[in-house]
Amino acid sequence: LDFHETDELASFRDAAREWADENVRPEWVEEQHRTGCFQTMELHRLMARDGLLGAGWAKEYGGTDVDPDYARAVFDECARRGLHSDGWASSCMIIGTISHVATEEQKREYIGGALRGEMMFALGYTEPDSGSDVAAAKTLAVRDGDEWVINGQKMFTSTAQVCTHVFLLVRTDPSLPKHGGLSLFMVPLDGPGVEIHPVHTLGDQVTNATFYTDVRVPHSALIGGVNEGWNVMKVALIYERGAGSPASNEQTLAQDLAAWSKANGRFDDPLTAERIGRIAVEQEVAKVMGQWVRWRAKQALPAYEGTMRKLFSTEAAQRQYSDTMDVLGMAGLLEPGAPGAPAGGRFELNFREAVVTTIYGGTSEVCREIIAERRLGLPRNRPSK
Numbered sequence: 001l002d003f004h005e006t007d008e009l010a011s012f013r014d015a016a017r018e019w020a021d022e023n024v025r026p027e028w029v030e031e032q033h034r035t036g037c038f039q040t041m042e043l044h045r046l047m048a049r050d051g052l053l054g055a056g057w058a059k060e061y062g063g064t065d066v067d068p069d070y071a072r073a074v075f076d077e078c079a080r081r082g083l084h085s086d087g088w089a090s091s092c093m094i095i096g097t098i099s100h101v102a103t104e105e106q107k108r109e110y111i112g113g114a115l116r117g118e119m120m121f122a123l124g125y126t127e128p129d130s131g132s133d134v135a136a137a138k139t140l141a142v143r144d145g146d147e148w149v150i151n152g153q154k155m156f157t158s159t160a161q162v163c164t165h166v167f168l169l170v171r172t173d174p175s176l177p178k179h180g181g182l183s184l185f186m187v188p189l190d191g192p193g194v195e196i197h198p199v200h201t202l203g204d205q206v207t208n209a210t211f212y213t214d215v216r217v218p219h220s221a222l223i224g225g226v227n228e229g230w231n232v233m234k235v236a237l238i239y240e241r242g243a244g245s246p247a248s249n250e251q252t253l254a255q256d257l258a259a260w261s262k263a264n265g266r267f268d269d270p271l272t273a274e275r276i277g278r279i280a281v282e283q284e285v286a287k288v289m290g291q292w293v294r295w296r297a298k299q300a301l302p303a304y305e306g307t308m309r310k311l312f313s314t315e316a317a318q319r320q321y322s323d324t325m326d327v328l329g330m331a332g333l334l335e336p337g338a339p340g341a342p343a344g345g346r347f348e349l350n351f352r353e354a355v356v357t358t359i360y361g362g363t364s365e366v367c368r369e370i371i372a373e374r375r376l377g378l379p380r381n382r383p384s385k
């Protein structure tokens with residue numbers, strides 16, 4: 001693994017900055033936080049137009065010649081400007097999963113649709129009674145001829161308000177042991193029987209509770225075999241924790257905080273310097289871990305590396321923004337839009353946003369268990385399946 005940025009990568013970053021200067025509208029950041037929808041569809045259409053969505057994916061399903069490192073640099077550039085692309089992030093997890101487990105016809109339909117920018121996928125795993133224990137899902141699908149009839153409820157179906165489909169985990173045989181009776185379906189979100197209700201969160205994101213009442217889908221919407229859902233979920237969860245995310249986790253917090261401290265006479269305070277130094281080190285470690293996961297993902301589906309990166313970078317982000325608040329003092333309380341808010345309120349906003357990152361995509365406790373079992377070979381600390 002070579003950690004040095006090549007000349008080519010540096011030129012991609014320049015080109016990505018130019019792309020973002022030309023195409024990204026600053027009001028989209030404000031709009032995402034006002035509406036709580038962390039996916040700007042106008043930006044997504046521009047990315048599809050320029051072939052950026054297909055970068056790195058197989059040509060036969062609509063992948064393009066655009067270099068994935070250039071596409072990543074464009075996503076990074078958008079993230080650096082404060083824009084989320086959560087709908088595309090969840091879509092990439094599903095595209096990756098489908099490319100491992102689906103039929104040829106499904107790959108052409110769903111991967112092709114997503115890479116053309118016509119489809120976007122939300123994750124429908126969590127239920128009101130089961131989050132970390134994903135396999136305890138109760139939403140039921142019953143076969144009726146060539147169709148399946150779905151009834152149940154999902155919690156935290158993020159970006160469902162703009163997605164075309166939800167990748168829905170359901171129980172297809174309640175008589176089998178918990179992990180045995182599950183299946184996954186691609187369910188259109190605009191069909192009869194689907195209801196989407198907003199759930200507001202601390203970090204401004206509006207996620208959703210979704211309800212399914214006698215929702216009918218054809219048998220062809222089943223991804224993987226009947227009752228094979230747990231094997232599909234194993235791949236999907238690996239993608240969720242790191243292998244398929246389109247933007248890296250690089251941040252500029254240490255530099256931004258140093259600039260603010262210099263401009264506000266705090267830079268000479270040893271406690272400020274100590275905090276900024278700690279943030280800079282953690283930022284670098286998170287960046288290198290991201291490179292490591294991407295490098296591993298090019299060789300094979302990572303087993304625990306994405307989980308290690310997710311655990312470290314999300315817990316580090318909470319420490320970093322807590323340190324940032326200490327450095328800013330009272331000024332740190334000013335929200336985006338408030339006169340005099342440091343960095344336009346971005347520090348305060350990111351402080352709030354960091355809170356949920358150790359919950360979604362696997363809580364820190366669950367990540368530690370995965371690392372203990374799969375990386376260190378320690379025994380399971382809970383009852384066997």
Ligand SMILES: Cc1cc2nc3c(=O)[nH]c(=O)nc-3n(C[C@H](O)[C@H](O)[C@H](O)COP(=O)(O)OP(=O)(O)OC[C@H]3O[C@@H](n4cnc5c(N)ncnc54)[C@H](O)[C@@H]3O)c2cc1C
Pocket residue numbers: 122123124125126129130131132133155156157158159201205207356359360361362363364365366369382
């Ligand atoms: C903003 C946001 C967006 C989300 N988006 C989506 C989405 O798009 N799609 C989706 O399906 N889900 C989504 N989620 C759900 C998320 O993945 C779950 O919240 C998460 O899995 C935790 O589940 P839970 O909330 O039911 O908590 P629980 O599983 O009930 O956990 C409660 C506490 O118990 C701990 N705990 C649970 N099990 C264990 C264990 N085995 N060992 C040790 N400790 C344990 C947890 O760490 C936690 O501290 C989202 C959540 C949030 C907050």
